[in-house]
Amino acid sequence: xxxxxxxxxxxxxxxxxxxxxxxxxxxxxxxxxxxxxxxxxxxxxxxxxxxxxxxxxxxxxxxxxxxxxxxxxxxxxxxxxxxxxxxxxxxxxxxxxxxxxxxxxxxxxxxxxxxxxxxxxxxxxxxxxxxxxxxxxxxxxxxxxxxxxx
Numbered sequence: 001x002x003x004x005x006x007x008x009x010x011x012x013x014x015x016x017x018x019x020x021x022x023x024x025x026x027x028x029x030x031x032x033x034x035x036x037x038x039x040x041x042x043x044x045x046x047x048x049x050x051x052x053x054x055x056x057x058x059x060x061x062x063x064x065x066x067x068x069x070x071x072x073x074x075x076x077x078x079x080x081x082x083x084x085x086x087x088x089x090x091x092x093x094x095x096x097x098x099x100x101x102x103x104x105x106x107x108x109x110x111x112x113x114x115x116x117x118x119x120x121x122x123x124x125x126x127x128x129x130x131x132x133x134x135x136x137x138x139x140x141x142x143x144x145x146x147x148x149x150x
Contacts, residue, residue: 030124076125088110088112090108112128
């Protein structure tokens with residue numbers, strides 16, 4: 001189903017909400033009832049190296065082909081059709097999205113997929129992405145210390 005490439009102002013997100021989302025220290029992605037991109041904040045643009053404007057209206061698996069038939073797409077489907085939230089842990093699903101801290105350094109992240117009621121019978125989906133790289137690094141250091149001491 002084609003969608004027009006819309007500007008953020010056309011999506012029902014007023015400037016104050018967009019500014020608040022862009023100020024967040026975590027990623028936010030909003031999809032419509034057909035799993036098409038409505039919005040993502042500056043954090044996602046920075047860590048994915050893709051602009052929002054060039055991807056509005058696209059399905060996530062088109063933007064990120066690595067997502068085809070993954071747990072994340074199943075969770076999005078569950079949120080949109082069954083209104084079920086889910087959490088995707090980096091421990092069970094390494095690199096659910098191809099995000100990077102820098103050019104050669106992958107970003108370890110957890111994801112929450114949350115259904116958003118749009119109208120009485122239509123749900124959208126919000127994806128919250130949290131950087132857990134510091135925690136992973138700390139766990140690895142502690143694991144190495146424990147292994148040296150045993």
